[in-house]
Amino acid sequence: MIVKWLDFSDLHFEYTNVDTVNIRDNLLSTISDKELDADFILMCGDFFYQGKTDESRIKACGDYIHKIISSAGCDKSSVYMTPGNHDLVRSNERNHLLSYYTNINYETGKKKTEVEHELDANAFKNLNNGSPDSFLGYAKLYKKITGKVFKGNHECIEKDSYRILNINTSILAGSAYDEGNLSVYCGPLLEECKKIKNDDKINIAFMHHGVEFLKKTERRKFEQLMESHYIDIVFSGHSHDIGIRTYDHTGNRMRQFTCGGPLKDGYNKPSFYYCIYDSDTHELKCYLYTYNDEIQDWNLANTERAFKDGKCSFILPRFQKKSKYFDTTRDRELDGRKNLQDDYLKQFGIVAALPLKEFIRKRNVMIQNAKGNIILAGQSLENAFDIREDNESIVNSIKHNKNIKNIDIFLTDPIMFDSATEVEVGDTPISRIGTTMHTILYDIYKELEKDQSINIYFIPLVQLDHMVFVDDE
Template sequence: MDNNLKWLHISDIHYEYENYSTKKMRNNLLKKIDEEVKSNNKFDFIVLTGDIAYKGSSYSTQVKKFINDLINISGIEKENLFIVPGNHDLKRSQVRERLIESISKSKNPLNEIENLDSGVFAELYKGQKNFWKFYDDITGKKYDKRKIHFIEKREKFNIINLNTCLLCGQDYEEEHLSIFLNRLYDVIHNNLELEKVNIAIGHHNIDCLFIEERNKVLNNFVDEEIDMYLCGHSHKPKFSVDNNNDREFYISMAGAGVCDEYAKATYTIGEIIDTKCTITYYSWDNDDEVWNKENKGLGRKVKEGIVSFSIKEKLKYTNLDEKEVYIEEDDFKDFIIDFHNNIGEVEIKDIPLYKENICDKFKNMKCNSALKKQFEMFGKYFSIINDIMKNSSYLGIDKRIIIPNVICEEYNKILNQYNNGNQIVEEIVNNIYSRYKTKIKYSESKLKVYIKTLVFWLINECDIFDDNKENDE
């Protein structure tokens, strides 16, 4: 399966801003994208996450030209421009403000939202009328006004378009917005293919929604196999990871498309090669008037302007005998240290570390070819473990046998409970996962793969799996 993709993410253009710095920045943005395409191939799609206009202003010929220039320079097809509305892409009115205030200040806003009638929806949609006309003109696509959210399906990816702005139109609206959970669920439930890259796009970050909705939105993203969420609104770039679910979920926020005292003009380039995703953040240096990789304020996972993570973990790890394993080196090192620091007290035993013929081990333990193939795939990461185990600056000389002892402890518990080595490996992984899943904040699939890597490493390095299941019959 070829999931290789490349995209451009821009947000909060506010094209009515026409000061010198903003004009200079936008023109150089077009040049920068042109250079990117000529050096590193064209894009597959562009995402604009709202606030094309400013305070409901009209969509001028200038902003349409700017976006069309982006389309032409990036090399995408026009149908692969994806745009969602922002809070500045709507017309405000007293009727709208009073209507929204009555909903957000009701005793149970979420219940109120669940029971809105068609007349109320029509009034909420009215404020976005100009945006959707602009959307039809610039994309050549027709927006289905019967839906708040909708999916656009392509051969290798799906874009889940989210309208986070229907309750916009009042002051201090952050934390008082709704994604309309029931409408979201109806659109995405069982409608997304696991094997495709599924990207949700919206204007607001999750923190702008009602507190009662936030976890439910993330639950639905994870449950329905959405891989990441791209958004804007805050005018500051940010990358965040939610790891309080069945797997990690990634949120990338672009900065603004304007230059002022508050905003940080930032765009991102995302790329997926096989199962590795990288997002690179570029910010405008207004002093030197140049685009550079952004290194500040993005969090520790973003290093030198770039964040890397793996996607499609369930797809990669469900049938490991058929699929290549990818482990991000820095993340795996962090895991080993976290694991060591959280496994608690174990009885320390002297374990003789010496290598034996792996083929003989697997034969004696009655392991099938699938496990041998897994071992070979995981084996390329043994050097990472060895680097940590041999470097006292990571764990300390007296602590490096703790992890091997934890694995050996589990091995000795279950050695005589199963008839073959395949079952033993899986049970070791499951038992260690059950013991430490609440102490180490990794998704289930990633944690199990990391644990299995450690198990295979210990099989390679010491005397577990030296028993002979062939003689048990």
């Protein structure tokens, strides 16, 4: 079965400059002309701007969304909306309520010393209804589009061929201190996650804020909650940017897709996604459409590396071991990559590289028994320096071996292997070095003894991948 959908975010209907109006009009014709028909539509919040939700704006925004629905040949019952931080009215009364759950003094932006209160069912009732008019305008738009009453809760919706997990990240939004203080990891979300099954249906989560805007202490928990409850892909907005973020704390490297809004301002990247999922092959194709200012038209993106010819396609990780189609296109690319690497090894007189599992086992034994100096080399060493306690991580081996006196880490330039990472949807080693650096600086360095040292080198044009050297006694 084929399932198709459109994903939008950040309409911000307050914007009425001529470029924005043109972008919106062209969007409607693009959907129709390119026959981007959809079984459902995701809308990731920020329909309004700064809480300005008077009746005229609600009508204008609602009329435009209905035009999108009509252009895509979709039923309004299959439109899924979630609020953004600009969709609620900000007030001192709301800040007072927020403070009860966040412990933030919204006059100073500083944390209070009191214990934070849990986001339980009563919290959602208080934050949605206890602060008059907070979501009133958005609730009217929601009713106008879906015909349903907006409750503001996290919600799992199940259909014949898919499930949607609607996550309200704006429940604690509405201040100048939202970033890094938002929270969704709570009992009500867990209860909705329990409704998701590990079957052939695609499981999609969508929300306004990406995981990077949640509290630091919550990001890992949220990512792993999504993986544990069989979510296949996440869509978000808010940043007005285009990107694919990999959930580094998941074993299947879950992806979060973010797009901008159909408007023109100083930093927004006008964009939307058109996705096609084949439940027989479990392949998902995500087409990124962006607006070209020069020709004033929407086209498949040709400037985003993660989207080759405007398309990012992959077998959903949850099905990779099951799918008979998984070994076709990907393995052909990997075979070509292996031949290239074999030729490269022969140039240096290396007979063969160890299989990954064998290399990991030997590497861990070498590090645990090492004395004196040790050298680690790799493109990003992200898995090696993952703080999760799995067999790929070397963090604990390094921290517990006090016989190691000096650690040299070579983060090598991935020119040789970089083309191969296009298989991983543009998630390149360069983009993952940050994880390694964070672990070294904040988890390993503080555990070093006075007689231990660590050095990090960025070496251009050196083509080494996954190597470890220890003193030979």
